[in-house]
Each structure stands twice: as structure tokens, then as C-alpha cells.
Amino acid sequence: MHMRARTWIIIGAVAVAAGMAYGLKEFNRGLAEVEAMDAVESVDASALLAAFVADDQAARAKYVGATEQAIRVLGVISTIEPGTDSAPTNVRLDAGDPMASVVCEFAADQLPAEWKVGDQVALKGICQGYTGEGMMPGDVILQRCVAAEQ
């Protein structure tokens, strides 16, 4: 009896420790690495912007998704803007509209050094939606971007 109680105490202690370890790991979990994610859609920058302008809700369902997902976007770089203060670098892809583009946020260590304005590139990132509202022009926003295979 004494032996059985001790066994249960040990099992209980191990279970509590495992639960705490899992909880701590989950609490401290960082954002998913986009590089390791499969792209659920592959789309041209112009088509991506056009989809959001035509039907924001339908485009969000397809490209943003209910939970975080990566998409692959192809386009020509129109500008590369280093972020002010602590903001990430913005790579703008030409989307055929002078007032709007597809803006891709890159961490400093993810932006390929050889990329320059005018390059045709492929990238992968988390699409967060279209910022335009009413009369305000907007952009399609991709975050945590990485270079993708052409």
C-alpha cells in the first residue's frame, strides 16, 4: 500500500512537471518561421492587389486565412525602404497601381543583399490584408517575409 502511494505520488509529480514544462514552452513560443512553412497560394503582386480591391472579404478568406498561413508572391521591386526607428525594411512590389502596392516586411537578416529596384523576385510571407479604407489608398501587407524560389 505504502509502495503504491509512493508510485502515484511520483507519477503525479512527473505529470505536473511535464505539464508545467509544456505550459512554459507554449507561453514562450516564438512566431513560426515562414521559411519552414509551405505556401498555400502563389500569386502575382498585381493579381493579389486586384483581388483585395475587388472583394476584400473574399481575398482575406483566400490569402489571409482564418489562421496564420504563408503565401508566395511574385513581382518586380519598385522600392526598398529601410524602416525608421526599429521598423523592418519594406520591399514594395509593383502592383500596376501608382497609389498602391504589395508591401513586404523583411527582418534585416532575411533581406537578400543582392536584391535591387527593378528585380523580378519571388518571396514568401504572412499576408495580413489590405490597408485601404474608403477614400484612403492602401497596400497589401505581408510580414516576416523571406526570399522564395522563382
Next chain:
Amino acid sequence: MNLQKIVLVSLALVPLTLVAQERYMTRTGHIEFHSATPLENIHAENDKVTSVWDATTGAIEFAVLIKAFTFEKALMQEHFNENYMESNTFPKALFKGALKGVLGAQLATAGTYPVTVDGLLTIHGVEKPAKAEGTITVDGKGGIRAESKFQVKPADHDIKIPGAVRKNIAESIAVTVRMDYSKMP
């Protein structure tokens, strides 16, 4: 003057009105918020805020994609989007109002001007009156920075915090706004 003439004169004045407008915008504005409690500090940033400010009329608008807020920890970001802000249903926060305290003509002179912004803030699909104080800083080289700090209460926008984590999230969230405006063509 008959109605036809009034309409013609009004139409003739429209281009003059448009020329006189001084509109500024940014699509890379910065908003961050901070919730501080003894149990936990929660911080998130968004560098993709769109804002248009008409310095002639004072009209100002902001649009913020909720999912573009980034957190240090994935769990916080998931809870923020899925449980509290319901960002699939309410993807944007919006503000429409008026900025007072600086006129278009003053923007030619470098300086920092105290301003107030008064309008309607929509978060989580709930529109509430909002007022904030801030500054407009003109560097004299075409750079215009607007800054403000204010508080937002989640309860005011029907954002429900479950009892289990109520002590982890502040009743009033500190919001910091920084917009670097460029003149619209």
C-alpha cells in the same frame, strides 16, 4: 442669381478648392500598445498604419490592420487575434476625426505644435468618441511627424477578457502613435 448660375459658379470654384487643399499621408505609420499589470507586460507594434490628414480642413483618418500587430510571443498574438479582437470578423481599427491646433500655413515653419485630435474610434466593430492630445513636429525640410499617447479601455469596445486572464491584462491600454507624413501629390 438663379439656381443654374449658382451651380455653374460652384462648379467653377471646385478646382480652386482642390488646389488649395494640403493633404498629407503615410502608409507606414507606427502604432504600439502596452498593457502593464503586476502579472504580465504585453506589448505589440504595427508599422503599417495608413493615415490621411487634410491640413486645410483638419480632417484626419487612420486605418489599422489588426493582424499586422506583432507580438514577441506567438501565444499572445494568437489570443489577441482569435479571442479578444476577433480579427477575422473585425479586421481593421478606424479613426475619423479632426485635428486642431495647427494650420496648413504653419507647416512651412519648423517647430513643434501642440494639437488635439477629436473624433470617432472604431475598434472591434464598436464606434466610440475619442480625444487625444499630441504634437506635430515640422522639420522645415518637408518632414512632418505627428505623435500622440493616449489610453484605450478594451471594455469600451466590447472586448471581453476571460476571467482567468483578467488580472493579466490592464483595464486601460497605453497607445502610442507616430506618423511621418508626406505631402500627397
